[in-house]
Amino acid sequence: MKHEATPETQAPTGGGNGRSGRAAYDLPAVLDIAVVAFNDYGYDATSMGLLAERLGTSKSAVYYHVSGKEDLLRLALERALGGLEGILTLPGAIEGPAEDRLxxxxxxxxxxxxxxxxxxxxxxxxxxxxxxERNALERRRAFDHQVAQLVDQARADGSLRADVDSRTITLLLFGMINSIVEWYKPGGALTPAQLADDVISVAFDGLHRPTA
Amino acid sequence: MKHEATPETQAPTGGGNGRSGRAAYDLPAVLDIAVVAFNDYGYDATSMGLLAERLGTSKSAVYYHVSGKEDLLRLALERALGGLEGILTLPGAIEGPAEDRLxxxxxxxxxxxxxxxxxxxxxxxxxxxxxxERNALERRRAFDHQVAQLVDQARADGSLRADVDSRTITLLLFGMINSIVEWYKPGGALTPAQLADDVISVAFDGLHRPTA
DNA sequence: CACTACTTACCGATCGTTCAGTAAAACTAT
DNA sequence: ATAGTTTTACTGAACGATCGGTAAGTAGTG
Incomplete structure (x- = not known):
């Protein structure tokens, strides 16, 4: 039988601990390691053995904290989607002119x-x-769709150009923003706030000089 | 329960082929199938058995035409990189003002x-x-670097805005363009030429109305 | 016959996952 | 305080499935 009782989120003991009896890591710690590895090698190419190795323990020890590989994926995606979906519930996304909300x-x-x-x-x-994965993709599409509606409203307000298809604009916009994960390295000279400013600026005003 | 395989594949040889003894497919045919499958499931998650199934034959038959899974990847990447690198050798990429070349x-x-x-x-x-894969990524980076230099030159000419970091601009630009592979479906209402126009237009002039 | 284009059968390696056992910490009762 | 019990966190070995790839044999063609 399998214990469905998830162990409480016990903080890993800060000091040195004995070989056994006390946690050296917990589920969030495994998740952090797993997500990085999944990104490094791809989900399929990442083995549970590698995760165990990076945690400094055995494969079966990992299975004490996690119910399986897919569960790690599910938890990770939940966190990502929750963060994105949360934006749409904030006042700034609900009130005001469409362009400002966008x-x-x-x-x-x-x-x-x-x-x-x-x-x-x-x-x-x-x-x-x-x-x-399909479930997560569905939720992501729903998020994209909500933003696409903002684009449509801003266009209807006359804030955005109408000579390019609305769907094309939205997809290119997301393409630009989402590409950030492929190259942005936190801790560098480019701060998150500055990055956000640059993205908004380039997206709305384009590559040309502001005063053409 | 698996996905439907495409049983009939185009015979490369013009002559009539029997059920066996004659080629039912060749390397390019295998490559086409393989690349689509690699994109559907990811390279690692795609098994040679699946490729055989989609080709309507056995795994070993595939190995008669192909030296291995990695070889398929290598050939596919060569084709993609060759196409991109070819652009930079054309006259339009070498002659004229930097912005036009960009x-x-x-x-x-x-x-x-x-x-x-x-x-x-x-x-x-x-x-x-x-x-x-690392080799292909290196060649892709080299291509990106060449385009980044074009951005720099256009900036130096005063054609492009200088208030956003050059590297950031280039990466956002590529993010936008590369995202096309994630959503563009050929054969639809949006023609390749119109897509190219839209990309250039949005990239250079932004989302705002042309006459702001 | 030789050659091409396969076939069936199989190999070793690796995968995600499970299981029985165990040492130490935590809890309980005395 | 101490003995006994339970719980927690793990170890090491193994499981069945699947992977990429191979060996050996063979039907059809020139």
Missing amino acids: RFVLRGAVQVLVDDLPYVTLLLRLRGNTEI | RFVLRGAVQVLVDDLPYVTLLLRLRGNTEI
Whole structure:
């Protein structure tokens, strides 16, 4: 029989602990390691043995904290999606002119993307092989759709250009923003706030000089 | 329960072929099937058995035409990289003002991307697990670097805005263009030429109305 | 006959996962 | 305080499945 009782989130003991009896790591710790590894090698190419190795323990020890490989994926995707979906519930995304709300959501997306970089990276690289992945892709599409509606409203207000298809604009916009996970390295000269400013600026005003 | 295999494949030899003894497919045919499958499931998650199934034959039969799984990857990446690198050798990429050359290269990139969609898609999703992948990533970085230099020159000419870091601009630009492989479906209402126009237009002029 | 294009059968390696056993910490009763 | 019990966190070995790849044999063709 399998214990469905998930062990309480016990903080890993800070000091040196004995060989056994007390946790050297917990589920969140495993998750952090797993997400990084999934991004490094891809989900399928990452073995549970590698995760155990990176945690400095055995494969079966990992299974004491985690119910399986897919469960790690599910938890990671939940965190990424929760962060993104949370943006749309904030006042800045609900009140005010459509263009302002669009700017707010895009800025928020960049923020979440940077804050939970490895988690969102994992989400953006899904292929939809399993039911879990397809479910996450569905939620991601729903988020994209909400932003697409903001684009439509801003266009209807006359804030945005109408000579390019609305769907194309939205997809290119997301392509630009989502690509951040492929190259942004936190801790560098480019701060998250500055990055968000740059993204908004380039997206709305383009590459040309501001005063053409 | 698996996905439907495509039983009938085009015979490369013009002569009539029997049930056996004559070629039912050749290396390019296997490559086409393989690249699509690699994109569907990811390279690691795609088994040689699945490729055989989609070709309507056995695993060993595939190995008669192909030296191995990695070889398929290598050939596919060669095609994608060759197409992209070819753009930079054309006159439009060498002669004229920097901004015009940048526009030419970006338009060409969109064209190659659409023409060899599955091949470029595969390239853009690499993780660098093996030596072959790392080699391809290196060549892709070299291409990106050449385009980045065009951006720098256009900035120096005063054609492009200088208030956003040059590297950031280049990466966001590629993010936008490369994202096309994730959503563009050939044969739809949006033609490759129109797509290229839209990309160039959005990239240079932004989301705002042309006459702000 | 030789050659091409396969076939069936199989190999060793690796995968995710499970299981029985165990040492130490935590809890309980005395 | 101490003995006994339970719980926690693990170890090491093994499981069945699947992987990429191979060996050997063979039907059809020139």
